[in-house]
Amino acid sequence: MGTWIDISQPLDEKVAVWPGDTPFSYKVNWSKEESGSVNVGQITMSIHTGTHIDAPFHFDNEGKRVIELDLNLYIGSARVVYLPNYTSIGVGEISGIDLNGITRLLIRTDAWKDRRVFPQTIPHLQPALAAYLSELGVRLIGLDLPSVDPLDSKELLAHHELASHGIHILEGLVLDDVLPGDYELIALPLPLVEADGSPVRAVLKK
Ligand SMILES: Nc1ccccc1C(=O)C[C@H](N)C(=O)O
Numbered sequence: 312m313g314t315w316i317d318i319s320q321p322l323d324e325k326v327a328v329w330p331g332d333t334p335f336s337y338k339v340n341w342s343k344e345e346s347g348s349v350n351v352g353q354i355t356m357s358i359h360t361g362t363h364i365d366a367p368f369h370f371d372n373e374g375k376r377v378i379e380l381d382l383n384l385y386i387g388s389a390r391v392v393y394l395p396n397y398t399s400i401g402v403g404e405i406s407g408i409d410l411n412g413i414t415r416l417l418i419r420t421d422a423w424k425d426r427r428v429f430p431q432t433i434p435h436l437q438p439a440l441a442a443y444l445s446e447l448g449v450r451l452i453g454l455d456l457p458s459v460d461p462l463d464s465k466e467l468l469a470h471h472e473l474a475s476h477g478i479h480i481l482e483g484l485v486l487d488d489v490l491p492g493d494y495e496l497i498a499l500p501l502p503l504v505e506a507d508g509s510p511v512r513a514v515l516k517k
């Protein structure tokens with residue numbers, strides 16, 4: 312008890328990338344031999360790769376950028392719930408689970424089986440879940456999936472409904488070995504001033 316566990320996807324060239332989006336790359340751009348002192352690396356990636364948060368600017372031109380988001384959303388108590396085998400998750404699917412007093416909700420679906428391959432289809436969040444969760448006090452929702460909407464959605468109804476109810480989005484978690492229950496979460500975004508999202512190192516402690 313009391314040790315932090317990593318619930319983040321490793322970032323290397325094998326990480327699954329949204330179809331058509333920028334591949335991940337890391338390279339030593341200035342080697343120790345060249346610089347005379349140090350290896351200096353460079354990363355290139357889409358922000359929506361691996362474990363990351365969405366800022367509202369991702370889906371709303373008037374929405375907040377990463378730097379404007381309240382850090383307190385991404386640190387603190389979180390409840391993990393297990394909802395496997397659904398094609399979508401809405402009030403009906405979640406209403407049997409006690410969420411009273413929960414600020415941060417992490418949903419383990421186990422639906423993204425091989426995380427090295429971008430999924431064909433995922434369970435999505437039903438937009439009406441946003442109002443239900445915000446009524447309970449939820450401010451952050453995290454999933455073990457690359458999106459909260461269907462992968463082919465252009466309207467991104469769940470993204471918009473969550474944002475309009477003050478619920479922030481954390482995607483691409485690794486919850487394979489995480490049992491339902493209460494934890495401490497840290498999943499801090501980088502201080503990216505203009506960005507539409509940020510990779511995070513997400514960790515949990517019982
Ligand atoms: N990277 C993309 C490239 C093209 C189109 C969508 C995406 C997304 O990332 C959308 C997804 N719903 C997301 O928020 O992570």
Ligand SMILES: [Zn+2]
Pocket residue numbers: 358359363364365457482508
């Ligand atoms: Zn995203």
Ligand SMILES: [Zn+2]
Pocket residue numbers: 365457458459470480482
């Ligand atoms: Zn998203």
